[in-house]
Amino acid sequence: MRLDKFLAESSIGRRKTVRTYIKEGMVKVNGEVITEPAIEINESSDVIEYLGKVVAYTGKVYYMFNKPAGYITARKDTVNKTVFDFFDDAKMNGVFHVGRLDKDTEGLLLLTNDGEFEHKLMYPQKHVEKTYFFWALGSLDEEDIKQLEQGIYIGKGEILTKPAKIEVHKCGMYKEFKHEMPIENLNNIDSNNYNQPVVSGYITITEGRKHQVKRMLKVAGCYVVYLKRTSIGGLMLDESVEKGHYRLLTEVEIQKLFEEL
Incomplete structure (x- = not known):
């Protein structure tokens, strides 16, 4: 196994980061400082040290x-709380988020230290489906x-979106569904206007x-007021x-994802 790969998969840092550590002489293999990231090591028998501490292969x-x-999808932020606030820093140095979710969006987020997995999952040509559940102000008819x-234009200078799949779950007036909508504060709905359409x-x-x-x-x-990634x-x-x-x-979930990729 390459030395940089070993360190990246041992929660020392991302592949690019650990290459810098190696080149700067922070890593030893069997007591000898190594500055070549691509050197092959035996993860079972060689002793790898980073800043004087033995690295255990995870x-x-x-x-x-x-x-x-x-929470924003980032490792650190000077203003906002991030998804990494929920993790133990000691175990997450080499782990990163796969894609991202908006600050106000909930649901499924994957994190890994496998750069190849991230690349394949996010690579546009792989056409990996991502499904979201939403509540929105407005309505959707058959034409919408x-x-x-089929695909629509969502911004100036942008190409047509790729075909999507839509499944309407509920539609009607706010008064019918206000207790089902998992939203604490709907500033865009007048509390007295129960005839506001929602979908x-x-x-x-x-x-x-x-x-x-x-x-x-x-x-x-439609104006989205709640969004959650479900798959x-x-x-x-x-x-x-x-x-x-x-x-x-x-293992079954990992295998299934890799089969799709």
């Missing part, structure tokens, strides 16, 4: 995290749904443009994992 890890709203499913449903896309789901539904005349590919969010909690993916 291997590739894959986490399912149920992201709550109000057809337009969304909920699932939308599946294969891209990852900035605020894409919100922008797509906005073009269709990536064939991997469903485990609803037993509470918001702000995480677990390792099972």
Whole structure:
């Protein structure tokens, strides 16, 4: 195994970061300073040290995290709380998020130290499906749904969105569903205006443009007030994992994702 790969998969840092550590003489192999990241080592028998401490090989890890709203998808931020606030820093140096979710979006977020896995999952040509559940102000008729499913323009200078899948779950007036909508504060709804139309449903896309789901539904005349990612590919969010909690993916889940990729 390459030395940089060993360190990246042992929670020392991302592949690019550990290469810098190696070149700067921070790593020893069997007591000797090594400055070549591509050197082959035996992870079972060689003794690897980083800053004088022996590195234990942990291997590739894959986490399912149920992201709550109000946290940004980043390692650090000077203003906002991040998803990494829920993890033990000591175990997460080499772990990074796969894609991202908006600050106010909840649901399935994957984290890993496997760069190849991240690349394949996020590579546009792989067309990996990502499904979101939404509540929105407005309504969706058959023409709106057809337009969304065929592809629409969501921004100046942008190409047509790739075909999506839409499944309307509920539609009607706010007064009918206000107790079902998992939103603490709806500033855009007058509490006395119970005839405000609302709609909920699932939308599946294969891209990852900035605020894409919100922008797509906005073009269709809907203002998203709640958004939750429920699946990536064939991997469903485990609803037993509470918001702000995480677990390792099972071998079956990992295998299924890799088969899709």
